[in-house]
Amino acid sequence: MMSQKTARRLSWSIALIAIVIVTIGLIISVFALIADGQRATFSHQFFTPVLTLSYCVVGALVASRHPRNPIGWMFxxxxxxxxxNMFSAGYSLYAEIGDIPETLPGVTIAQWLDLWLWLPNTLLPFTFLLLLFPDGRLLSARWRPVAWAAGIGTAAMAFxxxxxxxxxxxLGITGSxxxxxxxxxxxxxxxIAFAAPLLLIGIFGSIASIAVRFRRSVGVERAQVKWLAYAAIFVIVGNFVGGIFWAISPGDSSALEFSIVMTFVTLVGIVLATGIAILRYRLWDIDILINRTLVYGLLSALVITFYVVIVGLLGILLQTEESLPIALIGTGIVAVSFQPLRERLQRRVNRLMYGERNDPYAVLGRLSERLEVVVxxxxxxxxxxxTVVEALKLPYAAITLKDGDDFVTAAEYTRTPVSERMSASEIETLPLVYQTETIGQLILAPRAPGEAFSQTDLRLLETIARQAGVAAYNVRLAQDLQHSRERLVSTREEERRRLRRDLHDGLGPVIAAMSFKLDAIHNLADRDADAVKKLTAELKMQMQEALGDIRRIAYDLRPPALDELGLVGALKAHITAYNQLHGLQIRLEAPENPPPLPAAVEVAAYRIALEAMTNVSRHAGAQHCCVRLSLPGDLWLEITDDGRGMSEAVRAGVGLISMRERAEELGGVCVTETLPQGGTGVKARLPLPPALAGITGEPAWNLSVS
Known part of the structure; x- marks a missing residue:
């Protein structure tokens, strides 16, 4: 088995020799065209160098990396x-135009090679490439007859x-x-009659093979075969058009030239389709080499083309046979256009391989345009x-949003399946940050396994991540707003249900019983005074119970003490009663004359303080508790104790969750933590309207939520 090093040397040696030969043939053809532009044809001389470069570059790249794949060696x-073929055609043409065939060595061999050597070059891509692409193997053993038909037909026709x-x-061959x-x-x-049907079987069987492979393929292989399938369609259409012109005017040299041109163009299309499949879908992971080769291969082809056209046109326009001045002028024009042409080709190839990473404004502009129409x-x-995946030609991207300590996938897009060879360490993760807060992550898969993102990629992706962080924050706000609306509706309905239950199950039966007893009193008023007195006493007791239920329902809706005494006064009254009943020493630190506060803020602060004091009494084992209230812009509330503190294993119960939700409903925060000196602290911040902001009183602590 040939080693990869040997294969690399051999394949690139063949490519280099071929390029030297085709260059010499081109130079000879140029001199022939200058010598007699009227009788010289242009098809072979113009397109063969491009075709040769395409074959050699793609073939050497594939063969050097995968020696066992016959596609590279075939190319x-x-x-x-x-x-x-290019050399023999140019050599023969030069000898024919100069009318000196007897003085040039090897002219007979050159003319002979020019007659038939183009046949295998034309037929191999139409047959064996379609049969073997992309892994170098037939679909199954059933396709071997097609391969044999193609091989025997090609050999027989050429012979x-x-x-x-x-x-x-x-075949358009008129010479002897x-x-x-x-x-x-x-x-x-x-x-020839024997070879023709075999070639038809081989060609159409090869086309059927690529169609079947495309239908059966999935994922990356399907994307690869798609390029070659498109090229096969292009080949059919191109050769059909060229054949029509030739069939209409079989004796017209222009029709023959057009047919040859179409053949060359379709051949280049097949080779380039193979290269694009390797380029875009990483069949052999040679992106950097392909990038440079595509740029300089295309550049060489265009430079040669420009040179030939310019020299030919100048020779015709100036009507001179002096080749040196014309060649110097053509060389100067090509030299001036070389650098701008190279830069433009580099940009086009980079866009083909890497997307629009070198044009960040285009990516950001497209992203802005698409977001503008999103409702x-x-x-x-x-x-x-x-947008990121399509603009940068990435296989996969996703955005996750932070949910507690975890990240939950909020959006993802897959352009091509991620290779199984790609490890988790190759996945690039960029944080989405908004005002120093991590909102989520932008997760990106590289274009191929083992291919890290370049610095250009990372700079563009970091810019996109900053914009995406703002968008993710807004999306989270919208989601939080929707969840808040849902909670408000749910809370309202739960409150209505509770009121209905209290009224129906509590007050309803009591009032009904009172009505029955009033009827009984009315019936017994004249006959049994003792029974009337007893029923009257029971009626009074039930009325007191009903009154208590009404007061309890009203208290649950809003504590009356807040309306009568204000927030500070209500807390004082509660703390005084609590100290007398439970023995816990609670101290209140608050402004003496606070301004009137919004009703929702008063209720939230009052409920949070009462729940915190209840937790201290039940669970803290504390002797002292302090409730601090201050108004530096917002309402700040702190409840601390000297108890045992909170264990890390303790999970938030209904009371702690209720306190946090009451604060968050108003746009504030509430946290519970173990104090450094021991004990537990509950700290809450409740926003106030701008009209109440700036009231004196600074909190003695800073509230932060991690």
Whole structure:
């Protein structure tokens, strides 16, 4: 088995030799075109270098990395044959135009090679590439007859054309064959008739093979085959159009040239489709080499094309046979346009491989445009990840939002399945931050396993992450607002249910019983005075119970003490009664004359303070408790004790959750913690309207929530 190092040297050596040969052939062809532009054809000389470069570059890259894949070697050999064809065609043309075939060595061989060498170059991509792409193996053993038909048909057709003593006019060959076998015309025609159906089986069978492979493939392989399937369709359409022109005007040289041009273009399309499949979907993970090769390969092809066109046009316009001045002028024009052309090609290739990472303004502009048309908040984050994936050609991206100590996926977008070879350490995670608070994460999969994000990628992604952090914060606010609305509706309905239950199950039966007893009193008023007195006493007791229920319901809605005494006065009254009943020494520190506070703030602060004092009495084992109330812009409430503190294993119960929810409903916060000196502290901040902000009194502590 050939080692990878040997394969690399061999494949690139073949590619280098082919490029040298095709360059020499191009130079000879240029001189021939300058010498006689009227009689010289342009198809082979113009397109063969581009085709040779395509074959050699893609073939050498594939063969050097995967020696066991025959696609790379097939491209290398085809590129070499294409270069030899270019050289033989140019050499023959130069000898023909100069009318000096007897003075040039090897002209006969060159003319002979020019007759038939183009056949394998043309047929191999239409057959074996389609059969073997992308892994170098047939779909199954059932496709071997198609491969045999393609191979035998190609060999038979090339042999027949190479040694036929008569011109193969059906292939557009009108010249004589210098090495044709005399008297073998009938045998060669029979061989051609034998090869033609085999080639049809091979070509159409290969197209059917790629269609079946595409239908069966999934994920990455399906995306790879798709490129070649599109190229196959392009080949069919291009050759069909070229064949129509040739069929309409079989004797017209322009129709023949157009048919040859279409053949070359479709061949280049197949080779480039193979390269794009390797490039975009990482079949062989050679992105950096492909990037540079595509840039300089295309640059070389365009430079050669410009040079040929410029030199040819200048020769025709100036009507001169002096090649040196024309060549110098053409070289100067190409040299001036080299750098701008290279930069433009580099940008196009980078966009093809890496998306728009080098144009951050375009990415951010597209993201802004898409977000402007998003109506629902739940569509914002999916729009962001989809834009990032499509703009940077990434396989996967997701946004997670922080939920407590965990991160929950809020949006994700998959462009291509993430490779199983990709480890978790290769996934890039960027924090989404809003005003120093981590809102979530932007999770991104690299373009291929083992390919880290470049610094250019990271700079753009960090910029996007900053914008996404603001968007994620707004989405979370919208979600919190929706959840708050849902909680408000749920709380309202629960409160209505509780009131209905209290009225129906409590006051309802009592009042009904009172009504019955009034009827009984009325009936017994004249007959049994003792019974009337007894019923009257029971009626009075039930009325007192009903009155107590009414007061309890009203107290649950809003403590009357708040309306009568205000927040500070209500707390004083409660603390005084609590100290007398429970023996716990509670001290209140609050402003003497606080301003009137909003009703919701008063109720929340009162309920939080009462719940905290109840917890101190029941669970803290404390001797002293302090309730502090201050108004520096907002209402600040702190309840501390000298008890045993909270254990880390203790989970928040109904009371602690209720205190936190009361504060959050008003846009504030409430936290419970163990104090450094011992004991427990409950700290709450409740926002006040701007009209009450700035009232004197600073809290003796800072409230922060982690």
């Amino acid at each position: 290398c050999v085809t590129g070499f044959l294409s270069a030899v 027949a054309v190479a040694f036929s003593p008569e011109p193969s006019e059906f 064959n210098p090495l044709g076998i005399p008297g073998a015309a009938n045998a060669m025609n029979a061989l 629902a908040s739940q569509s914002v984050l999916p729009t962001i990840v989809e």
